[in-house]
Amino acid sequence: MCSYCGCADLEVIGRFMAEHEHIVNHLGELRRSIDDEPRRRAAVDGLAAHLDPHVAAEEVGLFTVLSRDELFTDHISGLCEEHHELDDLLVRIGAGQVDLFPRFEHLLREHIDREDNGLFPAAAIHLGGPEWAEVESLTPSSGGVPGENYIGS
Numbered sequence: 001m002c003s004y005c006g007c008a009d010l011e012v013i014g015r016f017m018a019e020h021e022h023i024v025n026h027l028g029e030l031r032r033s034i035d036d037e038p039r040r041r042a043a044v045d046g047l048a049a050h051l052d053p054h055v056a057a058e059e060v061g062l063f064t065v066l067s068r069d070e071l072f073t074d075h076i077s078g079l080c081e082e083h084h085e086l087d088d089l090l091v092r093i094g095a096g097q098v099d100l101f102p103r104f105e106h107l108l109r110e111h112i113d114r115e116d117n118g119l120f121p122a123a124a125i126h127l128g129g130p131e132w133a134e135v136e137s138l139t140p141s142s143g144g145v146p147g148e149n150y151i152g153s
Contacts, residue, residue: 011136012061012062012132012135012136012139013062013120013123013124016054016057016058016062016115016120017116017120019050019054020054020112020115020116022050023047023050023051023054023108023112024108024109024112026043026046026047026050026051027047027105027108029043029046029047030043030044030047030093030101031101031105034093034098034101035098037096040093040094040098041094044090044091044093044094045094047090048087048090051086051087051090052087053140053141055083055086055087056140057139057140057141058079058083058115059080059083060138060139060140061135061136061138061139061140062123062135062139063076063079063080064138065127065131065134065135065138066119066123066126066127069126071126072119072122072126075118075119076119079111079114079115079119082107082111083111085107086104086107086108086111089103089104089107090104
C-alpha cells in the first residue's frame, strides 16, 4: 500500500487500498488449500466474494471517470483486461487447474501494485473535487449501495 503521497486519505482510494489488503489476505487461504479440493473451492469462493465487488466498484467509479481523459485510457483498459484475466484464472483454479495459481498470484500482486503505487496516486493528483464527487457517487459498495463498505464482511 502506498504511504508516501496521501492518496489513501481520499475515501474511495483508501477503501480500495484496504480492500486490496483484504484480498491479498484471502489469497493466502487459497495458497494453503490449493491441494485440498473442498477447501480450495471454498477459498476460491471466498476470494471471489471480495474480489468481484471490488473490481466492479473500481470499474464503475474511478475507472469510468479517469478513462474520460486520454492520458489514462490505455492504462485503464489494461487494468480492466487484467481484471478479466484474474477472474478467468480464479475460475479455472477453482475447477482444478491448480498449476495456474502461481500465475494468478503474480498477476494479482502486480496488478495491485500498479493500482496502489501508480494509478491511485496519479488519480489523487489529476482529479479535482467535482470528479471525486462523481467517483464517489458512481462507486457501489459490495451490496450496490453507495457509501457502504464491505471490508470485514
